[in-house]
Structure formats: structure tokens, C-alpha cells
């Protein structure tokens with residue numbers, strides 16, 4: 185593996201490659217970007233490059249520089265490229281949620297308390313700080329990588345102190361798909377490296393190879409995943425079937441078929457969870473967005489396999505009708521995000537498609 189393996193992230197790879205080659209590696213990086221676009225891989229490659237034991241790397245280290253293409257084969261590189269959850273390299277610390285660190289045997293919550301799904305302050309105090317106090321020998325560097333998980337306010341405050349007075353020979357890498365959730369004081373101490381959504385063709389090509397799919401199906405997964413290779417690799421075929429079913433129903437129902445629309449709203453069961461309802465709304469929204477695009481003379485951007493169906497609905501609704509439905513769906517999503525009852529919101533939204541807006545369904549369903 186090399187930094188050039190960061191396909192589709194030319195800026196990130198040239199920034200990191202340049203820092204390694206010149207030996208001017210910043211003490212803290214923030215890798216910011218959506219999930220599944222190569223942040224974790226980049227952190228792993230950086231850790232390898234800083235600790236590679238190949239003759240070329242050892243030679244460069246004497247001059248204070250690093251290989252920008254770690255060998256991937258020396259014992260150090262191999263340990264780092266092992267499944268990251270195994271924490272196999274003594275100088276590379278992957279900080280994950282308390283629960284994950286406990287599962288890895290590196291952390292034990294106090295007393296009866298159960299490990300949380302965030303990075304808590306005790307994890308920073310009892311594991312991260314002591315581990316970083318260890319000395320790195322022979323010009324190697326310690327690398328502390330904080331995975332893309334929630335960090336509590338107290339943990340951030342404690343971590344900030346470490347960033348302000350970093351232990352020697354240490355490089356921090358924070359991975360985040362929501363960098364704004366980090367304190368501004370943490371962000372300002374890190375050099376930000378921005379990771380972009382990957383080009384559709386690249387994701388499709390990788391997915392096709394990795395999952396042994398046909399070109400068209402791979403392209404569809406890439407489009408549905410919105411440029412995230414990680415997400416495209418994980419989409420379940422069952423999800424695809426469900427999406428087709430929903431879109432077919434959504435497209436078939438006429439504007440006065442009240443019973444049909446209520447049936448679609450109840451397809452998720454009597455008491456759908458907010459997550460289920462949001463999944464349905466996501467599908468409907470990307471679909472209406474595509475229909476609107478087709479009505480305006482463009483191609484579908486997500487549902488690339490359903491261009492013909494999008495054309496048929498675009499003929500019926502036009503740009504204005506599509507925009508109206510999009511607005512209704514967005515309102516329903518906001519309401520559900522604000523804890524409104526999901527089933528009720530779906531029913532209201534779908535009846536609004538039939539022109540029934542003002543009825544006070546709220547009192548009925550409470």
C-alpha cells in the first residue's frame with residue numbers, strides 16, 4: 185500500500201506525501217470528510233510511513249525524512265496493516281469508543297458502569313495519556329489516531345491539553361465526518377486535510393471488483409452511496425429490492441388514491457421507528473429529486489437504473505409537481521427529526537400529495 189493508493193483524494197495524498205518527504209510532519213491532523221472515502225486508510229498509511237523499517241526508510245530517517253510510500257512488507261508495516269482493531273503496533277494507538285476499546289481488551293470501565301459508545305474522559309486519562317508517555321525509540325514516531333466517533337465534552341477538554349503540550353515524537357490524527365462537532369480549540373490546533381466524496385466511476389470500479397457485480401449494478405450502488413466507497417461496499421441487496429418496491433409504489437399511485445397512499449405509509453408496520461421512516465423518506469426524496477431533474481431535462485443522479493420510470497413520473501408531475509413533493513417530504517423529515525410520530529408524518533406527507541393538507545391529523549393519531 186502506498187499513499188498513491190488513496191485514489192480519488194489527490195489533494196490529501198499530495199499534502200501528506202509532501203509532508204513525509206520533507207520531514208515536516210505536522211503534530212496534529214484533522215482528516216475531515218464523509219464516511220467511507222479513505223480517511224482511515226490514509227491514517228493507516230501515514231502511521232506506516234512514519235514507522236516503516238525498510239532499508240530505504242531507515243536511510244531517509246537519518247536525514248529526518250520519511251518514505252511517502254511505506255513498503256507495506258516490513259514487520260512494522262505489517263503490524264500496522266493488520267486489522268486496526270487488533271492494536272498490534274505498540275507505537276500506533278487507535279482510539280475508539282469505550283465499548284470498542286473494552287472489546288479489544290485495552291480498557292475496563294470503573295465498577296458497575298458499562299462502557300459507552302463514545303470516547304469518554306477516563307479513556308483519555310487512563311489509556312491515551314499513559315500510552316503516549318511511552319518513549320519511541322530509534323527515530324520512530326508514535327501515532328495516535330482518533331476514529332470517527334463521538335468524543336464527550338470532558339474527553340475533548342482533556343484531549344485538548346494533550347494537543348497543547350504534545351508528548352515528543354507524536355503525531356495525532358483525528359478522523360471526522362462531522363468536524364464541527366469538535367471544539368473549535370481542538371480544530372484550530374490541527375492541520376485540516378479535506379477528503380472529498382469519491383468520483384462515481386472510481387467507486388463503481390472498486391465495488392464491481394470487490395463484490396463481483398455487473399457494471400450497471402456496481403454503478404447503481406456507487407450512486408446510491410453518494411461517493412462513499414465504504415457505504416457502497418456495505419449496501420445489502422435486500423435494501424436494493426426494498427428501494428425498487430417503494431419507488432414502484434410511489435410512482436404508481438395516483439393523486440387521488442388516498443387508500444393507496446395510506447397503504448404505503450403503513451408498509452413499515454403500525455409503529456415504524458424514526459430510522460425506518462427516514463429510510464423510506466430518503467428513498468422517496470432521492471427519487472423525487474431524480475424525477476425533478478428528468479422533468480427539467482437532465483439525467484437522474486442517484487437512481488441511474490430507473491431513468492425510464494423517472495421519465496414517466498416526470499411527465500405526470502413536471503418540475504413544479506416534483507418540487508412540491510420534495511418540499512412535503514423535507515417537512516416530514518424535519519418533523520421526524522424533531523421527534524414527531526413517524527407513521528403520522530408519513531401519512532400526512534402522502535395525503536398532502538393528494539392535496540389534503542389542512543386536516544388536523546395530529547389530534548387523531550396522538
Ligand SMILES: [Zn+2]
Nearest residue numbers: 236255258261
Ligand atoms: Zn515498511
